[in-house]
Amino acid sequence: MNDQSNPPTSITEAAPLPDYKDRSTGLVIFGILTLLLGCLVGLFVPLMLFGQMLAPKSPDAPPMNHAAILPAIGIYGLLAVALFWLGIGSIKARRWARALLLIFSWSWLIMGIGMTTIMPVIMSKSFANLPPNPKTGQPAMPPAALTGMVIGMTFFFFIFFVLAPAVWTYFYNSRHVKATCEARDPVPRWTDACPLPVLAICLWTWFCVPMMLIWPLTGMAVMPCFGMFVSGLPGALFCLIIAAVWGVAGWWLYRLEARGWWLILVAMVLFMVSALVTYANHDIMEMYQLQGLPQAQIDQIQKLGLFTGNRIGWLTALCSLPFLGYLLFIKKYFKSK
Numbered sequence: 001m002n003d004q005s006n007p008p009t010s011i012t013e014a015a016p017l018p019d020y021k022d023r024s025t026g027l028v029i030f031g032i033l034t035l036l037l038g039c040l041v042g043l044f045v046p047l048m049l050f051g052q053m054l055a056p057k058s059p060d061a062p063p064m065n066h067a068a069i070l071p072a073i074g075i076y077g078l079l080a081v082a083l084f085w086l087g088i089g090s091i092k093a094r095r096w097a098r099a100l101l102l103i104f105s106w107s108w109l110i111m112g113i114g115m116t117t118i119m120p121v122i123m124s125k126s127f128a129n130l131p132p133n134p135k136t137g138q139p140a141m142p143p144a145a146l147t148g149m150v151i152g153m154t155f156f157f158f159i160f161f162v163l164a165p166a167v168w169t170y171f172y173n174s175r176h177v178k179a180t181c182e183a184r185d186p187v188p189r190w191t192d193a194c195p196l197p198v199l200a201i202c203l204w205t206w207f208c209v210p211m212m213l214i215w216p217l218t219g220m221a222v223m224p225c226f227g228m229f230v231s232g233l234p235g236a237l238f239c240l241i242i243a244a245v246w247g248v249a250g251w252w253l254y255r256l257e258a259r260g261w262w263l264i265l266v267a268m269v270l271f272m273v274s275a276l277v278t279y280a281n282h283d284i285m286e287m288y289q290l291q292g293l294p295q296a297q298i299d300q301i302q303k304l305g306l307f308t309g310n311r312i313g314w315l316t317a318l319c320s321l322p323f324l325g326y327l328l329f330i331k332k333y334f335k336s337k
Contacts, residue, residue, distance in 0.1 A: 020183075034101065074211065075211070078210070082104075094181065095182055098177060120153075205246040208246045212246070213239070219291075224275050245267050256334055264327065265327050272316065
């Protein structure tokens with residue numbers, strides 16, 4: 001993401017725009033593509049609801065927790081609305097839309113690289129554990145077909161989660177696109193109040209706030225906490241505390257206050273240590289049981305062998321390291337008081 005200094009307080013103070021190539025047509029094209037992407041994401045909401053309604057019901061099966069899909073519905077719903085809003089903003093060449101779409105595309109690309117890397121392993125394990133054909137005793141699918149499915153799905157993930165966001169990032173990162181938006185929308189916007197790398201982490205922390213508030217409503221608010229799992233009312237309170245920390249930290253970060261940087265750094269280190277201590281003594285399957293997942297589903301997860309023992313703790317720590325590195329990278333933007 002491009003670094004941006006604090007915005008001018010008025011249009012007259014703005015620096016003159018350099019020579020650039022007008023990218024208005026490209027902004028319209030990518031705006032339409034973003035709108036279509038929002039339509040695609042929005043379709044997941046009714047599909048999830050219909051899937052819950054049409055799921056086969058067995059008299060011996062435990063009652064289905066319909067509230068468990070609330071976080072996913074919230075994510076897809078918010079993302080669909082955001083993409084519609086950003087698509088329109090891109091068509092109108094708004095500078096805030098270009099900034100937010102650049103943050104979105106970078107986030108999409110980074111997460112996509114991680115997903116494309118790990119999904120072949122998960123899919124291979126999942127397909128290998130498919131039940132055999134009860135009539136022939138043979139695997140449900142021949143090995144060659146399973147390999148083909150893994151390759152095909154990996155290719156899909158690469159196209160949609162790596163190549164596509166890379167194209168979005170390349171376009172909105174262009175200085176010509178930036179200059180076009182600034183020329184057509186010369187008034188400084190709220191996205192200009194802090195550098196883009198800082199704005200990115202602000203948005204992510206704010207995005208976590210509603211997710212943490214929704215989580216207790218699912219009845220699955222079970223959180224690792226320094227060697228134990230907290231659930232029920234303590235788990236819900238824990239989620240509320242995390243939401244408050246993220247909300248305050250995001251606001252301080254947006255204002256470029258050093259205390260926001262220190263707050264999120266300390267919180268992340270504490271969460272990482274808490275996960276390591278908890279999963280060193282407890283298996284994540286215990287957490288799934290506390291969340292009320294059906295035993296058959298827990299058995300399927302356990303068969304993968306990817307999240308057993310203390311592996312989830314080390315995986316959490318490993319995933320936290322890039323985030324901590326990013327915090328160190330943006331430290332230069334914060335002023336001490």
